[in-house]
Amino acid sequence: MDNIIRITEKNGAFRAFIADTTQMIDHAVSIHGLSPVAAAALGRTLTANSIMGLDLKSSNETVSIQICGDGPLGSIVSVSDNNGNVRGYVENPIVDLPLKNGKLDVSKAVGQGFITVVHNMGMKDPYVGRVRIQTGEIAEDIAYYYMISQQTPSVVALGVLVDVDYTVKAAGGYMIQLLPGADDNIISKLEANVYTLESVTEMLAAEMDVYSMAKKLLLGFDYDILQSISPQYKCNCSIDRMERALISLGKEELESIIKEDGKAELNCQFCKRKYTFDKSQLESLLTSAKGDKDEKNS
Ligand SMILES: [Zn+2]
Structure with a gap:
């Protein structure tokens, strides 16, 4: 160990x-x-x-x-x-x-x-x-x-x-x-x-x-x-973190992913775990995402 x-x-x-x-x-x-x-x-x-x-x-x-x-x-x-x-x-x-x-x-x-x-x-x-x-x-x-x-x-x-x-x-x-x-x-x-x-x-x-x-x-x-x-190699990625990453892309970017790909696949850079989001999951993230026209800090 x-x-x-x-x-x-x-x-x-x-x-x-x-x-x-x-x-x-x-x-x-x-x-x-x-x-x-x-x-x-x-x-x-x-x-x-x-x-x-x-x-x-x-x-x-x-x-x-x-x-x-x-x-x-x-x-x-x-x-x-x-x-x-x-x-x-x-x-x-x-x-x-x-x-x-x-x-x-x-x-x-x-x-x-x-x-x-x-x-x-x-x-x-x-x-x-x-x-x-x-x-x-x-x-x-x-x-x-x-x-x-x-x-x-x-x-x-x-x-x-x-x-x-x-x-x-x-x-x-x-x-x-x-x-x-x-x-x-x-x-x-x-x-x-x-x-x-x-x-x-x-x-x-x-x-x-x-x-x-x-x-x-x-x-x-x-x-x-x-x-x-006894330290270990340990990743702390989660579906929540990946959702936040997608949300942080902004409304326009998310909309274009939904339109062009209909899904998103993210890989954790630290542990290589794969996270996939289908169309309906992406659409539900849209409500949390900010658009360019939205006010900053609102
Ligand atoms: Zn990870």
Whole structure:
């Protein structure tokens, strides 16, 4: 089962999250039919987003990551709830690029552009942070986002290991964040640990769980495990949401769909579920739709 643990150092010098998201990412890959490089890009993004979700205060909040690069993948979108349950998609799911030094070339697949993080707090205005993509490898980009947008020095590692049959053999990551007042000794000790550590996917593929990864990553530190959670790939689409999407098209557009097609078919971008509306269903939505001639805000 997937697992993310939240850790704080005994004296409050740093906090850490360690994640095994293998099943969640495997599920995402099978829903979207992702090529290996797309699986790595979306899988890293979803894992980071799942960790970020654990900072949300309540169940009506979400945090989303949008990576808009000029590479062949197009944009990458993901959303997490406060339990780290995520959903997401990549614009072009079957991009194939030559390996770079034997590794998937996520950087090239993503390209140059921006990462936007949106923290949605229900009724209040969302908090939006936007930074330029640094490497396109995603982990460094998330660390950069935390540095620029939240002034929090962070170490982020993310990995997805795709098997020969395109299933996900291992996926996960970790994030360490220094808390105010952490001294330089702690930083260099953490850096030394990170430097000697195997990659996340190597550890997971060797059947290590998040607790034994924590022992290695935080060797020499005293820490408490504050939370352990099992996140999933989960979509929250519904017939209601799809109806609202159709209504938001407006009266004229709906009327022309009814006239030309007599039905509508919508696919959820996150889970690929198909919703179909027949003529009478569309006609009943017309009463809720606003027309161009209707007054605004009425
Ligand atoms: Zn859905």
